[in-house]
Amino acid sequence: MSFFKRKKDVKNQWGWFGNYDSWEALTSLSGGYEAASILDITKNALLKVKNGDAAYERDSVLFDKKIYPYAVISALLYAALECDNVLNVIDFGGSLGSTFYQVRDLIPTSVKLNWSVVEQENYVRCGQEMFEDDTLKFHFTVKESMAEKQANVLLLSSVVQYLPKPHEFLKEMITYGFQYIIIDRTAFTKNNQPDRLTLQIVPPEIYEARYPAWFLNEEIFLAHFKDYELKTEFASYVDGEQEMEIDGIKAGYDKGFFFVRKQVR
Known part of the structure; x- marks a missing residue:
């Protein structure tokens, strides 16, 4: 098919x-x-946000009142209670710590929290220079992060649909054996339609950008997690x-899941 071109109507x-x-x-075409x-x-x-001049940030937009992702929290x-109050989180595609800054004030100080963002090279270098501290770290790969500190939680928030090969990525993540996997704000097709690759055009008041974005088949997506118990699922x-x-028709939705690795008998 021909690539999308904006029309006046x-x-x-x-x-x-x-x-x-x-x-x-x-x-x-889009620039990525x-x-x-x-x-x-x-x-x-x-x-x-870091300096206390704004409540929180989502997708680069600032808000004066924080909206909490309670399902993620x-x-x-839950993971902290089961792991003796130790949370070692890998936040894949976590920008410069957006979710960390969003949830940190609802994680009790009794919890030992280590938060590693795995991101693109330019984000990691920026994060290491301007945002990194004793709790928040930035790494180039999951392997590098795991070598520094073994994570028990993998967080995938609004990221899987923006990867070139989401199913290959999920297969790779499963091999690490994370005890808990939290998936949030992930896009799926309605009515059990197959995976669909779209062009996302961002409103200019956020920033000028176009990039590829998947809408995934939920049933096929869930099949990756046969070694995990689905504790709960939740809407965005x-x-x-x-x-x-998509193309002006209600054809997709965002949702999330919380998986706990099954005990090996």
């Missing part, structure tokens, strides 16, 4: 469009996620993500 110019066959071709401007906007926003507290806490439009 399209009411909503922002959101998700198309059904593409090639991630690489779509990336060459590596633009320095996105990092700069995110960095400046999170510095305000509950899963973290973000307004508008419980039902999402």
Whole structure:
């Protein structure tokens, strides 16, 4: 099919469009996620959160009142209780610590918290220079992070759908044997439709960007976790993500899951 071109009569110019066959071709058209401007906007926003000048940041947007992802926090507290109040979290695709800053004030001080963000090289270098401390660390790969400190929790928040090969990625993550896996704000197709690759166009008031984004088949997605017990599943806490439009039609949704590794008998 031809790549999406904006038309004058399209009411909503922002959101998700198309059904593409090639991630690489779509990336060459859209530019992907590596633009320095996105990092700069995110960095400046999170510095305000870090310095107490804003309540929290989501997708580089600042908010004056914090909205908590309670399902994620509950899963973290569950893991902490089962692990003698020790939480070693790998936050894959965690930007410059967005979720860390969002949840940290609801994690009791009695919990020993270690939070490792695994990200793109430019984010890691920025994070190490401007955000890293005794609790929050930044690493280039999961393997590097695990070598420094063995994690018991893997957090995947709004990231799997932005990877070129999400199923291969999930297969790799399973091999690490994380005791707990928390998945949040992940996009799925409605009505058991197959995986769908779309072009996401970000509203310019956030930043100017276009990039590839998957909507995944939930049943196929869940099949990766046969070694885990699904403790709970939950809708996205973000307004508008419980039902999402592709090409102007309600065809997707965001949701999350909390998995606990099954005991080996």
